Amino acid sequence: MKARWVHPTTTGGPAPLPVHQQLGLFYAYEAELLDEWRLDEWLDLVDEGFTYLIPVPLVTDHHPQLGYDPSALFMDETRESISENWAARLTDDNIAVSWADRPPVRTRRFLSALRVRSTDRPDTYLARLNVRVAMVRHGTQSGDMTGERFDVVRRAGDSFSIMSRFVVLLDAVVDAPRIRTIV
Amino acid sequence: MALIDTDGGFRVSRRIYHDPEIHRRELDSIFKKSWFFVGHVSEIPEPGDYVTRPLGVDPVIVNRDRDGRVHVMLNSCSHRGVKLCRSGRGNTKAHRCSYHGWAYGLDGACRAVTYEKEVYGPDLDKSRFNLRSARVETLHGLIFATWDHRGPSLSDALGHMTYYFDALFGKFDNGFEVMGSPVRTRIRANWKAETENLSGDGYHTMITHETALRFGLFPSPEDVAPYGDPIGPKFPGRTVQCGNGHTIRIQHLPIETHPPGFLGYPEELWGEIERNLKPGQVDIMARTSVTHGSVFPNLSFLENFKTATDGPGSMCRYTRLTLKVPVDEGLTEIWWWHLVPADASETWKERSQRAYLRTNGPGGMFELDDNENFLGMAEANSGPVGLDQSYNYVAGTHHPDAHGLEWPGHVQDADRSEHTLRGFLTEWRRRMELTAVAEPAASIR
Structure with a gap:
């Protein structure tokens, strides 16, 4: 089957330590917004052309293990679709009938092993980090989504802007209380 | 009460969804013997x-x-x-x-x-x-x-469903292909909860999916009026018991199209759809809003239509198969396939995938809210009092049968109904070797 979607790569070397430190803080504050379901504010952290892709997890015999099927997506969103179809559910006008968001699934993002590499574009980096989104639905049903983020980010003033996010999930069977999540 | 009681109605014991002993019986009665x-x-x-x-x-x-x-x-x-x-x-x-x-x-x-x-x-x-x-x-x-090497052939087992499968999957010269490997997810709910919903429950749509309505993910009569002759505000829907527990719901857009318009599919493929199908099947597929149903016991299909996948006017259609595989009575693994016409362009296939993933995909908005219902059924009925209650499935028993159609099976002229759910559950009861049958085979024409 045709390989349509693969994780971004770069031949660039590791970015300077201050970039690692600044981006590490950026991701910590990003996680706070996501864990608190402040999606409107989170949208300010991503580019207009932001894409959010998760390929279908797949186990094969190959070494090294790609871990996903590059011919199939599990999530395909943009800044616009997240704004219109995710964030809009949480407004005062819509929350009463956004059944799955009331009460909201509680989440905590655990981030580790941040590696930032330069790319062939100035002030643009490929950031890889491991993510576990621990979730609890209605205070009792727990689960998680664990994987690796491949973010392309660019400097934006004193901060960063996320241009794209590609997440490779660890589990072949996605068993989480809320699948529709920014990992 | 009996597990399925049809005296004066159609009541179903909640135990059939939440009792581990009944689930063990299902494994032998249903999951060793079906296609x-x-x-x-x-x-x-x-x-x-x-x-x-x-x-x-x-x-x-x-x-x-x-x-x-x-x-x-x-x-x-x-x-x-x-x-x-x-x-x-x-x-x-x-x-x-x-x-x-x-x-x-x-x-x-x-x-x-x-x-x-x-x-x-x-x-x-x-x-x-x-x-x-x-x-x-x-x-x-x-x-x-x-x-089961001695049981009925696939064709015999599908019965009238074959006619609808021909319409859904046999309409293109070179058929469908998968968009990659299936996704696998798990939900803490009984396998029958979503299966019976997908059998043809058009009754929940306006409530469970109200946000999707508000956000324009369903086409409105105004959206589709430019593509045909408007026939009014109502989306006409029908539901079919095909026999053997197989069912389908067919809802059309509120327009007429002459010649038949297969809105959402690439126009260069419209001719082969009309050529490959019988007139009654063309009538199903032309101006379709949504079709979905189930092949007993656990396969569900859905073909849906989205008006604005990549902005206004970018209509698209997607076909999904889901398989609900019980892990136990309260945990189900779901396999999700997305199918596209093999001869569609790469651009169309990717648009179809976007339309699918954001709506009826495993992380789509429809599934998000549907799941709340299936999870809620499991969560609210694990206690002894809950297990002693029943669910009722009488919605639409008064709806008229449809006449003058080529469509086989027991067709009713409404889709805000539990007609198809009764068909699914009647077969479930037959297969579980219970006694009286709610809607006898003779009534399934």
């Missing part, structure tokens, strides 16, 4: 290609042999039962066990036993140790298999 969908031929195009799947609830290998034939066999070594294929997908010449090295051909025949003469002597009949094979048939590229 089950296991994959699509486009997933294994080359000799030696294989995928691993459930057949009922047992793990199987689905592979294509050197002659192009598809085989389905238990993914378990005949010697000590070790799982043979550990990957989701691959290509191989044979299946070899990691324990003692027994090897099997792509037809499931036992080909090699390690140190055969030393360990077993000169007269071992290896054919006694072939893998347990299933009976296999395909229909429009969909691969079905059953453990």
Whole structure:
């Protein structure tokens, strides 16, 4: 089957330590917004052309293990679709009938092993980090989504802007209380 | 009360969804004997290609042999039962066990036993140790298999559903293909909860999916008015009991199109749709808003229409198959396939995938809110009092039958109804060998 979607790569070397430190803080504050379901504010952290892709997890015999099927997506969103179809559910006008968001699934993002590499574009980096989104639905049903983020980010003033996010999930069977999540 | 009580209504004991003992009976009565969908031929195009799947609830290998034939066999070594294929997908010449090295051909025949003469002597009949094979048939590229080698053929088992499958999956010259591997998810709910919903529950849509309505994910009469002659504000819908527990709901856009308009599909493929289908099937597929239904016991299909996938005017259509595989009475693994016409352009296929993933995909908005209902059914009925209650399925019993249609089966002229759910549950009861049948076979024309 045709390989349509693969994780971004770069031949660039590791970015300077201050970039690692600044981006590490950026991701910590990003996680706070996501864990608190402040999606409107989170949208300010991503580019207009932001894409959010998760390929279908797949186990094969190959070494090294790609871990996903590059011919199939599990999530395909943009800044616009997240704004219109995710964030809009949480407004005062819509929350009463956004059944799955009331009460909201509680989440905590655990981030580790941040590696930032330069790319062939100035002030643009490929950031890889491991993510576990621990979730609890209605205070009792727990689960998680664990994987690796491949973010392309660019400097934006004193901060960063996320241009794209590609997440490779660890589990072949996605068993989480809320699948529709920014990992 | 009986598990399904039709005296004066259609009441169903909540135990059939939440009682582990009843689930154990289902495994024998239903999941060892039915025809089950296991994959699509486009997933294994080359000799030696294989995928691993459930057949009922047992793990199987689905592979294509050197002659192009598809085989389905238990993914378990005949010697000590070790799982043979550990990957989701691959290509191989044979299946070899990691324990003692027994090897099997792509037809499931036992080909090699390690140190055969030393360990077993000169007269071992290896054919006694072939893998347990299933009976296999395909229909429009969909691969079905059953453990029951003596039961009805796939065609007989599908009965009237074949007519609707021809309309859904037989309309293109070169058929459908999968958009990659299926997604697998799990939900803490009984397998029947979503299956009966997808059998044709048009009653929940306006409530559960109100945000989707507000956000314009459903087409409005105004959205589609430019593409035909408006017939009013109501989306006409029908529901069909096809017999044997198979069902379908067909809802049309509130327009007429002359000639038939297959809105959302690439226009260059419209001619072959009309050519490949009978008039009654064209009537199903033209100006369709949504069609969905279930093949008993656990396969559901859905073809849906989205008006603005990539902005206004970018109509698209997507076809989804879901298989609900019980892990236990309260936990279900769901397999999700997205199908596209093989001859559509890459651009169209990717648009179809976006439309699907954001709406009826495993992380789509529809599924998000649907799941709340299925989870809620499980969460609210685990106690002894809850288990003693019943669910009622009488919605739409007064709806009129449809007349003047070519469509086979028991067709009702409404889709805010539980007509199809009753069809599914009636077959469930028959298969579980309960006594009286709610809607006798004679009434399923």
